Amino acid sequence: xxxxxxxxxxxxxxxxxxxxxxxxxxxxxxxxxxxxxxxxxxxxxxxxxxxxxxxxxxxxxxxxxxxxxxxxxxxxxxxxxxxxxxxxxxxxxxxxxxxxxxxxxxxxxxx
Amino acid sequence: xxxxxxxxxxxxxxxxxxxxxxxxxxxxxxxxxxxxxxxxxxxxxxxxxxxxxxxxxxxxxxxxxxxxxxxxxxxxxxxxxxxxxxxxxxxxxxxxxxxxxxxxxxxxxxxx
Numbered sequence: 732x733x734x735x736x737x738x739x740x741x742x743x744x745x746x747x748x749x750x751x752x753x754x755x756x757x758x759x760x761x762x763x764x765x766x767x768x769x770x771x772x773x774x775x776x777x778x779x780x781x782x783x784x785x786x787x788x789x790x791x792x793x794x795x796x797x798x799x800x801x802x803x804x805x806x807x808x809x810x811x812x813x814x815x816x817x818x819x820x821x822x823x824x825x826x827x828x829x830x831x832x833x834x835x836x837x838x839x840x841x842x
Numbered sequence: 843x844x845x846x847x848x849x850x851x852x853x854x855x856x857x858x859x860x861x862x863x864x865x866x867x868x869x870x871x872x873x874x875x876x877x878x879x880x881x882x883x884x885x886x887x888x889x890x891x892x893x894x895x896x897x898x899x900x901x902x903x904x905x906x907x908x909x910x911x912x913x914x915x916x917x918x919x920x921x922x923x924x925x926x927x928x929x930x931x932x933x934x935x936x937x938x939x940x941x942x943x944x945x946x947x948x949x950x951x952x953x954x
Contacts (some may be wrong), residue, residue, distance in 0.1 A: 739882065763941065774846070774933055774945030775885065819884050823941075829875065829898060830943060832884035 734758055737820060737833035745841055750807040752836050754820035757801065761822035764796050765830065766805050769817045775832075778805075778818070810840045844868065846946035848934050854952045860922035863949040866915070867936030873897075875943065876909055876919050877933040885933055891917060924953045 735756045744750055752766075763782055767775035781787040784798045795804040803820050817837045821830040847866040855861050867874050872893050877885035888907065890897040894914040902909065906925070911917040921928055931948040938944060 735884075737884075765942070767943075772947075772950075774935075774947050775943075776945065777942045780942065825941070829887050829890050832877075832886070834882075834884045 733834075734831050735820060735822060735833040737818075737836050739834055739836060741837040741839055743839045743841060744810055746810060746812060748810050748840070750810050750814070750838060750840075752805040752807075752818050752820075752838065754803040754805075754822075754833050755801055756803070756820075756822050756833075758822070758824075759798070759801065760824050762825060763823050764794065764803050765821040765823070766792075766794055767819040767821060767832070769819060769835065771816075775819055807838075810838075812840050812842050814838060815840050846934055846936055846944055848932075848946035848949050850949055851947065852950045852952075854954065855924055856954050857926055858923040860920065861924060861951060862918055862920045863932050863934075863951075865917045865919070865934030865946060867917075867934070868938075868944055871936035871938065871944075872914070873937040874911060874917050875935045875937070876917070877935065877945075879931045879933055879948070881930070888919070888932075921951075924951075926953050929953045 765780040766778045768778045769775040787794045791808045793806040817835040819835045820833045874891045876888040879885045889899040891911045909919045933948045935943040935945045
């Protein structure tokens with residue numbers, strides 16, 4: 732079993748749709764949960780992160796962590812074509828640790 | 843604030859040749875990482891530096907890959923000799939105070 736797993740997609744949705752991106756992990760010691768967005772031919776950029784369980788909202792984006800089931804979600808409301816990218820989840824134990832990335836989910840939002 | 847700089851952006855070589863990639867992290871960032879990203883996969887850590895010391899190089903194929911950060915600022919990753927399976931994007935990242943990583947645009951290597 733991989734330490735961090737994501738459905739590779741691609742996930743294709745119409746503009747304005749609500750998108751749900753998911754990630755599972757195996758290491759119960761993970762405490763920080765980051766989501767990175769990677770546009771084609773660019774490096775990943777941090778989208779948002781949460782600490783421990785619960786929800787965090789930032790504009791159209793909501794990150795949700797369920798540590799009991801080792802399940803992480805990223806929701807995008809009112810999706811836009813500019814949201815078309817690969818979304819990488821990266822849980823880790825503490826701020827000093829290296830990140831372990833999932834394989835990423837490719838999202839395509841069609842106008 | 844300037845971001846993480848990497849060069850070259852693209853490199854094409856033949857197998858068994860050597861190649862070097864350069865990275866200049868964000869000013870003041872002590873921790874620097876090199877990741878390998880194969881097409882369709884997530885980034886995989888190769889090596890982590892704290893200042894000029896190696897923190898983790900457990901996933902670096904040391905028979906052909908080497909990396910250094912001699913003065914604790916910029917870093918070089920070298921591959922010698924290259925294999926076909928080394929074709930990937932090599933990403934450099936530096937770490938901010940809250941643990942977030944800032945990535946460069948990557949160096950895309952094609953080995954023929």
